[in-house]
Amino acid sequence: MAAATLQVGAGCFCDPVEILGLSHFLEHMVFMGSEKFPTENDFDSFIRKGGGSTNAWTEYESTSFYFECLEKHLPEALDKWSQFFIAPLLKKEALTREREAVDSEFQMALPNDWWRKIQLLMRSAKRDTPVQVSFPWGNLKTLKDNISDDELYKSVHKHRRRYYSSHNMTLAVQARLPLDTLEDYVKDFFSGIPNNNLPKPNFSEFVDVFDTPEFNRIYYIKPLNETIQLDLVWALPSHKYEYKSKPIKYLSHLLGDEGKGSILSYLKKHMWALALTSGCSCSEYDNNSLFSLFTLNVVLTEEGLKHVFDVIAVIFAYINLLKTEGPQEQVFEELKVIADTDFRFETQYSASYTTITLATNLHVYPPEDVISASKIYMEYREDKITEVVNKLTPKNVYIAITTKVLPDGLQFNKKERWLQAEYTDIQISEELLSKWELEVPYTELSLPPPNPFLTSNFDLLPCTSNHPDYPEKLIDTDKCELWYRQDQKFKLPTAHFCIYLINPVTIESPKNFALTDLFVELLSFAKCEEVYPATMASLCAYFTAEDRGITVQVDGFNEKLPLLLELMTKYVLNLSDHINQDIFNGVKEETLKQYYNRVFQTDSLEYELEQKLLIRNYFSPLDTYRELYNLTFDDMLDFIQIFPKNLYVKSLVQGNVSADVACDTINKFITSLDFEGIPKEKYPKLYVPQIPLGEKCLFVESFNKKDTNCITSNLYQVGLFSLQDMVLMDILMRIIDEPCYNTLQYLDSRIEAFLKQSQKLVDETTVEGLEKIKEDLIKTKQVCDHNVSEELYRNWLEIIYDDYMFDRAKQEIECIKTITLDNIKIWWNKHNHFGNQENFRKISFQIAGHIQVNQATCTEATVIDESGLKDTALKILGDNKNLPEGKSAGYFIEDIDEFKNSLCPFSKAEE
Numbered sequence: 001m002a003a004a005t006l007q008v009g010a011g012c013f014c015d016p017v018e019i020l021g022l023s024h025f026l027e028h029m030v031f032m033g034s035e036k037f038p039t040e041n042d043f044d045s046f047i048r049k050g051g052g053s054t055n056a057w058t059e060y061e062s063t064s065f066y067f068e069c070l071e072k073h074l075p076e077a078l079d080k081w082s083q084f085f086i087a088p089l090l091k092k093e094a095l096t097r098e099r100e101a102v103d104s105e106f107q108m109a110l111p112n113d114w115w116r117k118i119q120l121l122m123r124s125a126k127r128d129t130p131v132q133v134s135f136p137w138g139n140l141k142t143l144k145d146n147i148s149d150d151e152l153y154k155s156v157h158k159h160r161r162r163y164y165s166s167h168n169m170t171l172a173v174q175a176r177l178p179l180d181t182l183e184d185y186v187k188d189f190f191s192g193i194p195n196n197n198l199p200k201p202n203f204s205e206f207v208d209v210f211d212t213p214e215f216n217r218i219y220y221i222k223p224l225n226e227t228i229q230l231d232l233v234w235a236l237p238s239h240k241y242e243y244k245s246k247p248i249k250y251l252s253h254l255l256g257d258e259g260k261g262s263i264l265s266y267l268k269k270h271m272w273a274l275a276l277t278s279g280c281s282c283s284e285y286d287n288n289s290l291f292s293l294f295t296l297n298v299v300l301t302e303e304g305l306k307h308v309f310d311v312i313a314v315i316f317a318y319i320n321l322l323k324t325e326g327p328q329e330q331v332f333e334e335l336k337v338i339a340d341t342d343f344r345f346e347t348q349y350s351a352s353y354t355t356i357t358l359a360t361n362l363h364v365y366p367p368e369d370v371i372s373a374s375k376i377y378m379e380y381r382e383d384k385i386t387e388v389v390n391k392l393t394p395k396n397v398y399i400a401i402t403t404k405v406l407p408d409g410l411q412f413n414k415k416e417r418w419l420q421a422e423y424t425d426i427q428i429s430e431e432l433l434s435k436w437e438l439e440v441p442y443t444e445l446s447l448p449p450p451n452p453f454l455t456s457n458f459d460l461l462p463c464t465s466n467h468p469d470y471p472e473k474l475i476d477t478d479k480c481e482l483w484y485r486q487d488q489k490f491k492l493p494t495a496h497f498c499i500y501l502i503n504p505v506t507i508e509s510p511k512n513f514a515l516t517d518l519f520v521e522l523l524s525f526a527k528c529e530e531v532y533p534a535t536m537a538s539l540c541a542y543f544t545a546e547d548r549g550i551t552v553q554v555d556g557f558n559e560k561l562p563l564l565l566e567l568m569t570k571y572v573l574n575l576s577d578h579i580n581q582d583i584f585n586g587v588k589e590e591t592l593k594q595y596y597n598r599v600f601q602t603d604s605l606e607y608e609l610e611q612k613l614l615i616r617n618y619f620s621p622l623d624t625y626r627e628l629y630n631l632t633f634d635d636m637l638d639f640i641q642i643f644p645k646n647l648y649v650k651s652l653v654q655g656n657v658s659a660d661v662a663c664d665t666i667n668k669f670i671t672s673l674d675f676e677g678i679p680k681e682k683y684p685k686l687y688v689p690q691i692p693l694g695e696k697c698l699f700v701e702s703f704n705k706k707d708t709n710c711i712t713s714n715l716y717q718v719g720l721f722s723l724q725d726m727v728l729m730d731i732l733m734r735i736i737d738e739p740c741y742n743t744l745q746y747l748d749s750r751i752e753a754f755l756k757q758s759q760k761l762v763d764e765t766t767v768e769g770l771e772k773i774k775e776d777l778i779k780t781k782q783v784c785d786h787n788v789s790e791e792l793y794r795n796w797l798e799i800i801y802d803d804y805m806f807d808r809a810k811q812e813i814e815c816i817k818t819i820t821l822d823n824i825k826i827w828w829n830k831h832n833h834f835g836n837q838e839n840f841r842k843i844s845f846q847i848a849g850h851i852q853v854n855q856a857t858c859t860e861a862t863v864i865d866e867s868g869l870k871d872t873a874l875k876i877l878g879d880n881k882n883l884p885e886g887k888s889a890g891y892f893i894e895d896i897d898e899f900k901n902s903l904c905p906f907s908k909a910e911e
Contacts, residue, residue, distance in 0.1 A: 001052070001783055002074040002175035003351035005066040005359040006085065009170075010163035010201050011059045011284065013130035019147055019155055021102060021138010024058040026159050027065075028098040029090050031056070034083035040094070043067075043080045048737045049773065051780035052077070053352075058136060059284040061201065062363065068352040070779050071175050075185060078173070082189040085164060092153050099143050099152075106137040109419065111602075111707055113223045116421035117400060118285055120221060121233065121293075123416060124214040124398065129206045131290060135418050166193040168200050170362035172355035203290050210235035210291060210398070214425075218399045222412045222422040224706060226404075226596040228305050230298040232315065233398040236391055239280065239292040240364055243373040245381035247388045248294060250332060252279030254322060254447065255296055255315075258532040261446030263318045265529055269444075271586040272304030272311050274525065282360075282374065294392070301586045305403055309432060312399070313439050319392050321441035327385040334451060336377040341455065342538055343375050345492050345557075347787040394436040399428070453537035453564070455557035458493040461486060461656055470806035471652060471795050474663055478677040480649040480670050483799060484662045487655045490788045495558035495655030497565055498796050499669065501572075502549040502648045504684045507617040514619075514627040515639040519575075520545040521591050522636070526578040527571045534564050541568055546800065548684045549647070555789075558656045562665045569672050575640050584633045595625040599869070600704040606713045606845045609698060613843070613893075613900055616687040622703075625869055648678045650799050654792045686801065689903035691717050695833070695842040698893045699878035701850075708849040714751050717841040718831060720906050727777075727815045728827045734773045735824075736761055756834050767821055774816050781809045781816075843893075848877060 015022045033040045047054050052069030065084070069077045109115045125131040135142065143152060171190060173182050215235065223229075239248050256278035258264045267273035278296040280286050286293045296315060298304075304311055349357075358370060365373040406412070412422040467488050475482035487495075506516045523543045531541050539556035541564050552572065554564045571578060579587075598604060598621035611618045619627075649670060653662035702709075718725050736758045765773075785791040798804050805811065829835035833842065878892025893899045 001068050001351050002071045002077075002173075002177075003066060003068040003355045004074075004078060004081065004171065004173045005064060005352070005355035006081075006169055006171045007065075007359040007363060008063040008164055009061065009168040009363055011061045011063055012134050012136040013060050013203060013288075013290075014159075014163060014201050015130075015135075015138075016155070017133055019138075019152070020133065020135040020142040021106075022143075022155060022159050023063055023163075024105075024136060024138050025098065025102050025143055025152075026156050026164075027056050027058050027063050028101055029094060029156055030065075030084045030088040030160070030164075032091060032094040032098065033089045034080075035087040035089065036083045037080050038089060043077075043084070046073070046080060047077060049734055050077075050776045051734070054081075060130075060134065060136070061203075061284050061288050062360070064356065064359065066352055066356055066359075068350070070776060071177065072779070073776075074173075074175050074177075075189075078185055078189045082193070085169070085190075086192040086194070088160070090153075090157055090160065092149070095149055095152060099140065102138050102143060103140045106139040107709065109137060111224050111704075111709075112419075113225050113227065113402065116224075116416065116419045117221060117231070117402070119419045120219065120416045120421050120423060121398065121400070124212060124217075125209045126206070126212055129209050129290075130203060131206070131209045137418075139418075161196065162198065163201070164193075165196040165198065166190075167195050167197065169193065170359045172358035172362070174351040174355050206290055208235075208237075211396075215398050216396055216428065217425045218401065218428055219423055219425045220406055220410060220412070221400055221402045222404055223402045224704075225600075226593040227402055228300040228302065228593075229400075229402040230300055230304075230308060230311060231398075231400040231402070232296045232312070233400070234294045234392055234396060235398070236280075236292045236294055236388060238287070238289050239388075240287055240289065242384060243365065243369070244378035245384045246335075246377055247381065247384040248280045248292065249377075250327075250335065250385055251294070251322070251388055251392075253335060253536075254331065255318065257448050258528055259448050260529055261444070261448065263315055263445070266314055266442065266444050267298070267304065267311060268525075268529075270303075270307070271301055271582045272307050273298045273300055274586060274590050275299040294388070299590070301589055303586070305401075305405065308401060313436060314442070314445075316394060316436040317439040317442050318445050319389065320439055321445055321447075322389050324441060325447060327382040328447060329380055329382075330450070331447065332377065332380045334454070336380075337454065338536065338538060339376045341458075341557075343372060345458070345494070346375075347492070347494075347789065348490075350786055394428070394433045448533070451533045451537050453534040453539055453560050455493070455537065455559045457559045458557070460491055460493060461658060463488045471654065471799075474659060475651075475666065479647070479675070480651065480666065482663065482666045483650075483652045483795070484657075484659055485652075485654045485795070486657065486659070487788050489791075492788065493557055493559070493656050494555070494788065495561055495653065495657040496555040496788070496792045497553065497561055497665065498652045498792070499552045499666070500546065500549060500650040500800050501552065501644075502650065502678070502684065503643055503646060504548070504678065504682050505642060505646075506549050507547065507619075507684055509627075510619040510623045511627040511631070511635075512639070514624045514631060515635065516550065516643070517545045517624065518588060518591055518628065518631065518636060519639060519643065520550050521587050522579055522584070523550075523571050523575060525583065525587050526575060527568060531564070531567060534560070534567075539564055541565075543568070547686070551800075555655075561657075562661070562668075565665060565669065569669055572644060573672065576637055579636075581633050584636055588628065588631065592625065592628055595621050595628060596869070599625060599872070602702045602704050602707045602709055602711065602847060602849065605700075605702060605847055606711050609700065609845050609847075609896075610713075610715060610843075613698065613896060614688055614691070616689075617684075622869065622872065622874070629869070644673050644675050646678055647673070647675045648683060652792070652796050652799055654795065655788055687905060689900075690719075690906045691841045691843055691903065693837070693839070693841055694888065695840070695844065695891065696893050696899075697844040697846060697878055697887075697891055698896070699844075699846045699848070699876065701848050701875040701877055703872065703874070705850050708851060710849045711845075711847040712751065713845045715843045715845065716831060717843075719839065723811055723815050724819075724823075725827070727812050727819060728823060730777055730812075731770070731773055731816070731819060731824060732762070732828065734777060735765055752833060755832065759828075759832070759834055762825060762828050765821065765824065770819075770821050770824065774819065778813050778816055781813050 012023050047067055047069055050069050050073045052067060054067035056065040067077060067081055122131055122134055173186060256276060264276040276298050280292050280294050298311060361370045361373060410424050413424050415422055471483040471485040473481060474484045505512050520543045534541060541554045544551045552568050554561050608620050612620045651666050795806055798806055830838040831840055833840055876894060878894060880890060880892050883891055
């Protein structure tokens, strides 16, 4: 694929105070046609039909646009795309539609706790600065209620003329074409962008924007999700240009350490915290020309909340340890070695990712450092490290405590202006400031020792002749299968070991499913301190819960991976030795919060309903939460003993590893677990039933009484897997994709009405048009994997879902070549409500939001509520006594379990 990214050096910091969100609004408007290509959505249609994608976003100091497409379309795509920056129409009739789209994005941000905290933090900046008034989205209030259409129309044109100037833009283009060709494209298509020669945006007049009384306070913020978190934030002078010495990265490495002697290790031993991160992200919300925010985030337990000031004391004790010990060149050199190694063997990324990164970097770094600046350490500067660590004091810290439980005497009595975060704030007492300032380093705290997982052997295995194109099965027993593929394409000293432990006990009951999930969370908690140094050495090791068991995966530089897998195996075998009642309680508490959040997350409810309705032995977040709530430590200890007893193991080893090492490593893993295999008849199979002909609707109310968003998702069931059906659907998506996107986003959201209109699109498709779509679809499926991880991911999915079609893309390509226009029309007619309905099977999942919430009477369930959500139930709104016009009897699903039990598997349905 080819890609291009253009970044304008202006974002919401440039918004006029009276029209907040103007930069974001302009970002939307420029896509609505150009003088050369006046048809709205012409570019979107061109890109999507060709299998590409396009997007744009606005931050504090920049607005970015990108697209990705097949290389053969690059010249035409650049021609159309560049015109948005040369001569966009910005038509007045598009104002209303795009204003609604901007407000829609704002509405989606409303229930996001992270955005709510960011907006509240910005309010603590100095008044009359672009930081304090910033509102990146804009909404109907700022773009409609507070301004006339005529004024908005004039302002958006004025804003574009001022900031969309060639000297204020950076551009990155990538394709597998000669550099001279790409350079010619840039000259030909982008030389017409006007240059107004006006000064670039400059905010240097705004100094120390967070040096305010409002910043150095304690904020208690009420979350929408169930979470307890402590955030310490220090506002530093901008470090965007300190890329050679990276003092912030050095300190985030030490403060965010998870190994022995770290802050997190100490907090975990007291069960005050479960996770900790620190640093300054690359996002402009953290790092821009005005400031760099150094943030330390701690996920607290309920006990940790009670001791939150003690938690802060531990953090300052470690900071004081860093001040006492001073900068450590050995630590810096270790970071440098790791970064240099990563850069030397850097994996290839997608063209879109690369161009986005380069266009961003071009605004910040000199040309010679654009590729490497953000990745490597160039010089050790004690003075820079000391300068930053000396600023991490109690007297200039912003403290945010996210919790629904306030200390006695406090109440949430304030609301942030835009995202409506409820909060209260108090002054940090002189007693606490003095205590934290003088906190003596604890004996349990120490700097990390030298990392034992650093790789020293980067030798590549010799290439072999007759190398297979796909994984080969090396082990096939009643206990285990091992698939293996040596990498000879990417030629990097890396590998992946993926192991799936399948046990039918996992899906026997919602209780066992909850136990499996908690088992994985406890494994992850227990292994953290010992495994963390490996993750710092660019190795990965993790456990995940799956449908039928758990997976164990390690990847990275191959030299130490067998050793790392042994370490992971130890915890599977002996988890009971590494946990106790307190650890169980703390991890269970956090897992309950995760499930609670899933229950009340409207945008995932549709998926959960679909799975519950159509997957046998699927347990919803609410089902799992209730079981999890009642689990005891003894339940967990019993499960830890039971789970490894009877297993079937699927494994895949891929990369710079020999077949002998792969077999030896997996055999050693199997032997150490010492389990019995699963009889074939007990092997858990994935099962989906056939839904009846016609249409059904599951119409429910969202669990979240504070979410006004509504969701409709229609599922059209085709039948048992067929390669031809899959490619036919791929082709049909190309025919209707872009019209679908624009019709449903901007006009009426009536899915069936759109599908009726789509009949015309299908009827008007010509043989020549179909051949073009087929050609582009084939080229899309021929796109090479960017790295071994992408290839591995495809192969692993084939294995864990029992398909084993490793050459899926190749088979699809051959099938695509055979598709005719008659195939398309016949298939569409069979599965379309407006066709002959021979195989029309549809379920509409509809979730109603809550229009109005009475804050005084609205109650919230919490994980500390002794009810365990037992009184929370899905409210089904569909009533067959009150059918919508044109709907047949039985249209609404009124009882999920009854409907599910009435369905039969495809094999029986087709007898």
